[in-house]
Amino acid sequence: MTVEFVFVGATLLAVAIIIGWFVSWSIHIVSICFGLHHLYKKLEPMIPAEELPGVSIIKPLIGVDTNLKSNLETFFTQKYPNYEILFSVPDDNDPAILVVKSLIESYPKVDAKLFIGLRNVGPNGKINNMIRAYEAAKYDNIVISDTGIKMTITTLSEMVHCLKPDVGLVIQMPYCATRKGFGAIYQQVYFGTMQARNCLSANAVGVNCSTGMSSLLRRDVLETVGGLQAFSKYLAEDHFIAKAIRSQGYKVVLATTPALQNSGNCSITEFHKRLVRWAQLRISMLPLLIFFEPLGECFLLGGITSWAANFLFDISPLAFFLSHLLLWFLCDYILFRIVENGPLPFSKFEFLVAWLLREMLSPYIILLGHLQDHVVWRNRKYKLKWGGEIELKVLPNLELVNVSM
Numbered sequence: 553m554t555v556e557f558v559f560v561g562a563t564l565l566a567v568a569i570i571i572g573w574f575v576s577w578s579i580h581i582v583s584i585c586f587g588l589h590h591l592y593k594k595l596e597p598m599i600p601a602e603e604l605p606g607v608s609i610i611k612p613l614i615g616v617d618t619n620l621k622s623n624l625e626t627f628f629t630q631k632y633p634n635y636e637i638l639f640s641v642p643d644d645n646d647p648a649i650l651v652v653k654s655l656i657e658s659y660p661k662v663d664a665k666l667f668i669g670l671r672n673v674g675p676n677g678k679i680n681n682m683i684r685a686y687e688a689a690k691y692d693n694i695v696i697s698d699t700g701i702k703m704t705i706t707t708l709s710e711m712v713h714c715l716k717p718d719v720g721l722v723i724q725m726p727y728c729a730t731r732k733g734f735g736a737i738y739q740q741v742y743f744g745t746m747q748a749r750n751c752l753s754a755n756a757v758g759v760n761c762s763t764g765m766s767s768l769l770r771r772d773v774l775e776t777v778g779g780l781q782a783f784s785k786y787l788a789e790d791h792f793i794a795k796a797i798r799s800q801g802y803k804v805v806l807a808t809t810p811a812l813q814n815s816g817n818c819s820i821t822e823f824h825k826r827l828v829r830w831a832q833l834r835i836s837m838l839p840l841l842i843f844f845e846p847l848g849e850c851f852l853l854g855g856i857t858s859w860a861a862n863f864l865f866d867i868s869p870l871a872f873f874l875s876h877l878l879l880w881f882l883c884d885y886i887l888f889r890i891v892e893n894g895p896l897p898f899s900k901f902e903f904l905v906a907w908l909l910r911e912m913l914s915p916y917i918i919l920l921g922h923l924q925d926h927v928v929w930r931n932r933k934y935k936l937k938w939g940g941e942i943e944l945k946v947l948p949n950l951e952l953v954n955v956s957m
């Protein structure tokens with residue numbers, strides 16, 4: 553009786569694993585098809601210049617890196633008739649001030665302003681940094697663009713092109729500009745494979761997978777859900793803004809070009825800290841992912857499905873696992889080429905090493921996300937609660953001086 557019970561249980565488990573395995577492959581296929589169809593597609597008809605709406609670009613900055621100046625410069629050279637750039641820094645000691653001031657001097661014809669000092673509207677440091685610029689924005693279309701983002705001259709017009717009347721938020725899928733060093737390759741492979749797969753497939757089927765690195769939103773829609781400051785109680789304000797905009801009946805769509813992260817800091821250690829922070833956010837906001845996210849990882853899924861295929865169909869586990877690995881690698885390689893819109897910008901060997909490293913380390917990153925009881929983001933430390941709300945644990949000294957209500 554007990555043996556029969558164990559056998560039925562194991563059979564059901566194996567069947568569930570095989571179904572999960574097919575779901576994972578459908579995510580690969582959907583992301584490749586959607587990526588091919590959507591990314592870099594020619595936008596027609598182009599909106600005539602005189603009809604393009606005004607846009608306020610908010611750039612929340614903290615500190616400098618070696619690429620900051622050249623990245624920010626790309627915002628001054630947009631092929632777009634009607635926009636302003638609103639930079640903000642948390643305090644008057646921030647080294648980014650010098651960089652911004654020198655660019656404003658070099659481009660006197662571009663409408664650009666700098667806001668120094670936070671306004672404390674809640675725990676989220678990014679929102680506190682942006683809020684004054686947001687309130688001063690003169691246009692109703694707002695781009696929020698993180699410090700390390702670089703634009704091509706047409707990025708702004710491409711994003712605006714996607715802002716149809718039924719769209720409340722346009723997000724650029726996170727990707728990277730090509731930079732030197734293995735750390736840069738590792739990041740580029742992460743964003744061009746695992747992140748792109750989930751982001752593209754989620755957007756293809758209407759699942760909220762929004763990141764706030766580079767996004768364009770309608771201020772009137774955001775105001776109906778409380779404005780920017782309403783999201784300061786969350787750390788993942790990007791996810792909750794997208795959710796609120798969708799709840800108003802507006803679409804959230806992907807821009808046709810990805811966001812080019814081009815920070816001068818390509819350290820793998822720093823990148824891992826960021827991935828752990830993101831994993832913590834996902835765990836707290838979407839607890840179902842505690843179970844599903846590891847199952848979407850190549851090695852773990854390959855391992856358990858090899859057992860299931862052996863149990864159900866007597867297939868050699870080693871042959872199954874190696875075939876699974878090879879197919880997964882090929883799908884990721886194809887997807888990477890689609891996201892990159894061209895050949896690999898580094899050697900195939902480097903791609904393979906970076907891919908293997910990422911795949912092998914991802915369970916460890918997820919585990920770290922489970923083990924840490926607080927979140928560190930820039931110079932702030934937070935306690936993250938179930939549901940995604942945060943409590944500030946450590947406020948940097950500088951802010952105590954500069955906080956104004």
Ligand SMILES: CCCCCCCC/C=C\CCCCCCCC(=O)N[C@@H](CO)[C@H](O)/C=C/CCCCCCCCCCCCC
Nearest residue numbers: 572575576750753754761763764788791830844845847848
């Ligand atoms: C049985 C196998 C099922 C496999 C399911 C795979 C589930 C994959 C789960 C998670 C991976 C998401 C990785 C996306 C990276 C998000 C980066 C991030 O954390 N960003 C935060 C900071 O900017 C942001 O606040 C968080 C956003 C939440 C993202 C939620 C993602 C859900 C994606 C689900 C994709 C499934 C698509 C299904 C399509 C058929």
Ligand SMILES: O=c1ccn([C@@H]2O[C@H](COP(=O)(O)OP(=O)(O)O[C@H]3OC[C@@H](O)[C@H](O)[C@H]3O)[C@@H](O)[C@H]2O)c(=O)[nH]1
Nearest residue numbers: 612613614677678681698699764765787788789790930
């Ligand atoms: O305390 C802070 C933290 C961050 N920021 C700004 O916020 C932007 C994003 O910061 P980082 O580059 O450190 O972080 P990430 O790339 O991880 O951010 C991403 O994930 C977390 C989300 O909440 C962000 O919206 C998203 O952009 C930068 O422009 C940074 O200058 C602040 O202004 N204050």
